[in-house]
Amino acid sequence: MYPSRFRYEAPRSIDDAIALLRQGAGEAKVLAGGQSLVPLLKLRFAAPELLVDINNLPGLDYHRADPDGTIRIGALCRHAELERSTILATRQPTMAAAAPLIADPVVRNRGTLVGSLCHADPQGDWASVVTALGGHVVAQGANGRRNIPVAQFVTGPFQNVLAYDEIAVEAVIPAPKGTVAGGYLKLERRVGDFATAGTAVALEMSGAVVTRAGIALTGVGGSTIDAAEAAQALVGGPLTADSIAHAADLAAQAAQPRSDHRGSADYKRHIVRTFVERILTRVQPSTERAA
Amino acid sequence: MSSLFEEIREPVAGDVPVRRVSITVNGVRRTADVEPRLLLAHLLRQGLGLTGTHTGCDTSNCGACTVLFDGKAIKSCTMLAVQADGHEVTTVEGLAGPSELHPIQEGFKDEHGLQCGFCTPGMMLAAKALLDENPNPTEDEVRWALSGNLCRCTGYQNIVKSVLWAAKKLQSQSAS
Numbered sequence: 313m314y315p316s317r318f319r320y321e322a323p324r325s326i327d328d329a330i331a332l333l334r335q336g337a338g339e340a341k342v343l344a345g346g347q348s349l350v351p352l353l354k355l356r357f358a359a360p361e362l363l364v365d366i367n368n369l370p371g372l373d374y375h376r377a378d379p380d381g382t383i384r385i386g387a388l389c390r391h392a393e394l395e396r397s398t399i400l401a402t403r404q405p406t407m408a409a410a411a412p413l414i415a416d417p418v419v420r421n422r423g424t425l426v427g428s429l430c431h432a433d434p435q436g437d438w439a440s441v442v443t444a445l446g447g448h449v450v451a452q453g454a455n456g457r458r459n460i461p462v463a464q465f466v467t468g469p470f471q472n473v474l475a476y477d478e479i480a481v482e483a484v485i486p487a488p489k490g491t492v493a494g495g496y497l498k499l500e501r502r503v504g505d506f507a508t509a510g511t512a513v514a515l516e517m518s519g520a521v522v523t524r525a526g527i528a529l530t531g532v533g534g535s536t537i538d539a540a541e542a543a544q545a546l547v548g549g550p551l552t553a554d555s556i557a558h559a560a561d562l563a564a565q566a567a568q569p570r571s572d573h574r575g576s577a578d579y580k581r582h583i584v585r586t587f588v589e590r591i592l593t594r595v596q597p598s599t600e601r602a603a
Numbered sequence: 604m605s606s607l608f609e610e611i612r613e614p615v616a617g618d619v620p621v622r623r624v625s626i627t628v629n630g631v632r633r634t635a636d637v638e639p640r641l642l643l644a645h646l647l648r649q650g651l652g653l654t655g656t657h658t659g660c661d662t663s664n665c666g667a668c669t670v671l672f673d674g675k676a677i678k679s680c681t682m683l684a685v686q687a688d689g690h691e692v693t694t695v696e697g698l699a700g701p702s703e704l705h706p707i708q709e710g711f712k713d714e715h716g717l718q719c720g721f722c723t724p725g726m727m728l729a730a731k732a733l734l735d736e737n738p739n740p741t742e743d744e745v746r747w748a749l750s751g752n753l754c755r756c757t758g759y760q761n762i763v764k765s766v767l768w769a770a771k772k773l774q775s776q777s778a779s
């Protein structure tokens with residue numbers, strides 16, 4: 313299948329890229345890893361007049377931890393780099409758990425975390441992870457940069473708040489104040505499939521006490537679901553069998569799944585409950601040791 | 604130089620500029636004039652006649668079109684040909700030497716790693732990317748590396764054996 317015709321530019325600076333997007337006046341699209349956009353072009357679900365390929369922009373292919381613990385992921389950091397990252401393996405268990413579950417290894421060589429956030433697919437795994445972690449997106453336009461909390465970044469299925477002449481240059485995970493714990497679990501029918509249901513859990517702890525919690529759900533609603541109530545129920549106390557079961561119930565209630573070829577709504581809700589419980593139960597022993 | 608839009612017999616719209624790209628394919632520099640919407644898989648197949656790269660789906664799922672792009676496995680149906688300008692691409696035609704098969708190809712032959720053969724080029728290139736990075740993979744690591752490539756025939760068992768066979772052969776070659 314051939315995409316419909318478009319003009320193509322591969323600028324070498326962010327300023328040039330933004331100027332091109334301005335010229336495109338809403339009919340231009342950014343091309344990052346292409347792992348969502350190119351399939352849409354091929355099926356002609358997307359037919360932009362101009363593609364602004366950002367793969368030649370210098371200095372965006374990083375991910376790093378600042379001295380204070382803030383984690384920054386540049387717009388050209390591929391899923392595969394995050395899967396292999398020692399920074400994530402040692403500092404950020406929720407992200408480290410999610411990276412190998414995105415798509416398949418070949419897709420992961422091209423696709424980007426920032427592109428995934430921009431794509432705003434309700435089935436996208438990174439949006440849940442970054443939501444649970446309370447992260448934000450840094451957008452750059454002609455008038456400079458602005459930070460957009462990821463919870464406000466996505467406005468609906470496949471919709472984000474970027475202006476047509478803005479580029480998302482970086483995703484940021486704020487520095488944790490305590491020790492971090494958490495994980496990501498995803499049920500998929502086979503490798504490379506989108507989630508039947510996925511759950512991201514991110515905790516900060518002081519000794520055995522939970523000081524911050526985030527829980528977000530993939531694939532069980534019209535967009536990423538921030539199960540804030542479930543997360544809040546954990547804050548201020550230690551993880552106990554009761555508190556875990558309570559949070560898992562609240563998360564299952566927050567889900568808005570629909571029955572489809574991947575499973576019934578009840579089944580998906582059950583998975584959400586089980587996954588939240590499983591992640592929280594696994595973090596328990598290490599926090600007790602730390603206390 | 605091949606002029607690709609002639610090959611695919613679609614006239615180019617006047618206002619869409621054709622781009623000249625220069626891509627090193629299997630070690631040889633190739634130049635072509637392409638429309639931006641042309642997929643790399645189609646440039647390889649129709650433009651350069653390298654029909655070993657297969658396309659098995661329209662949805663970027665199957666991996667039959669897998670090639671190496673600067674040494675990394677990518678789906679060539681999910682990259683525009685213009686994006687490959689200045690880069691190196693390896694297709695299945697680049698595996699064999701002048702007189703002998705590549706050990707990965709030998710492995711697929713010896714261990715019956717194919718039936719219809721449609722998925723095989725993609726499988727072999729995904730396997731090459733793995734073995735270049737990890738010469739002594741476990742069975743699990745092989746299964747991980749090939750998990751983006753679908754096969755409708757073999758049940759994967761013999762494909763995994765083929766790659767493990769190739770790993771051994773490559774190791775004994777580099778030892779001697």
Ligand SMILES: Cc1cc2nc3c(=O)[nH]c(=O)nc-3n(C[C@H](O)[C@H](O)[C@H](O)COP(=O)(O)OP(=O)(O)OC[C@H]3O[C@@H](n4cnc5c(N)ncnc54)[C@H](O)[C@@H]3O)c2cc1C
Nearest residue numbers: 342344345346347348349415423424427428430436437480
């Ligand atoms: C077979 C297959 C399976 C997949 N499975 C999964 C899965 O299980 N889970 C999952 O989460 N994802 C999955 N994906 C999608 C994949 O993760 C994509 O990489 C990701 O959704 C988009 O990132 P990208 O860099 O490829 O973006 P692109 O495809 O290049 O772009 C996607 C959209 O975001 C916009 N965009 C991208 N980057 C920017 C930017 N920096 N600034 C502004 N706008 C931007 C583009 O204009 C476009 O609208 C799968 C894809 C395939 C092909």
Ligand code: FES
Nearest residue numbers: 659665666668680
């Ligand atoms: S042809 Fe199926 S993934 Fe490329």
Ligand code: FES
Nearest residue numbers: 718719754755756
């Ligand atoms: S051998 Fe037929 S698809 Fe794999």
